[in-house]
Amino acid sequence: METIIRNYFQAWINADANTVRATFSENVTYSECYGPEYHGLSQIMSWFEEWNKKGKVLEWTIKRIFENDKTIIAEWYFKCDYDGVVDGFDGVTIADFDNDNKIIRLCEFQSKSEHYYPYDK
Numbered sequence: 001m002e003t004i005i006r007n008y009f010q011a012w013i014n015a016d017a018n019t020v021r022a023t024f025s026e027n028v029t030y031s032e033c034y035g036p037e038y039h040g041l042s043q044i045m046s047w048f049e050e051w052n053k054k055g056k057v058l059e060w061t062i063k064r065i066f067e068n069d070k071t072i073i074a075e076w077y078f079k080c081d082y083d084g085v086v087d088g089f090d091g092v093t094i095a096d097f098d099n100d101n102k103i104i105r106l107c108e109f110q111s112k113s114e115h116y117y118p119y120d121k
Helices: 002-014 017-023 041-054
Strands: 024-031 037-039 055-068 071-082 085-097 103-111
Touching: 002 017, 002 055, 002 071, 002 085, 017 024, 017 041, 024 041, 037 041, 041 055, 055 085
Parallel strands: 024 103
Antiparallel strands: 024 037, 055 071, 071 085, 085 103
16 A cells, blocks of 8 residues: 555656556545545546646655555655745645555645744754
């Protein structure tokens, strides 16, 4: 499953729709870190194709990854150029896999990548 999630992240960098299509179950639920939720593979593919018309993933680096039974938790850094605006953030993905090793549920959570230390002197 770790290889599947790594290949999925790389598919965004490569704008590789075939790998994205092969990653998910037909009945997948995908919740993005800033609110949108997609139900079913066809919605994910529409989002992927539309997003890649305006955007380019510049980096999606996995920092740590944990696997437990049929679940992967990955901590990562994401950076993209979308509509001429370059932005990046830290995040976490929780992905549940079905018995065919397809993602059936995926949730993302976002954190600012720039940190500050209010109590350091």
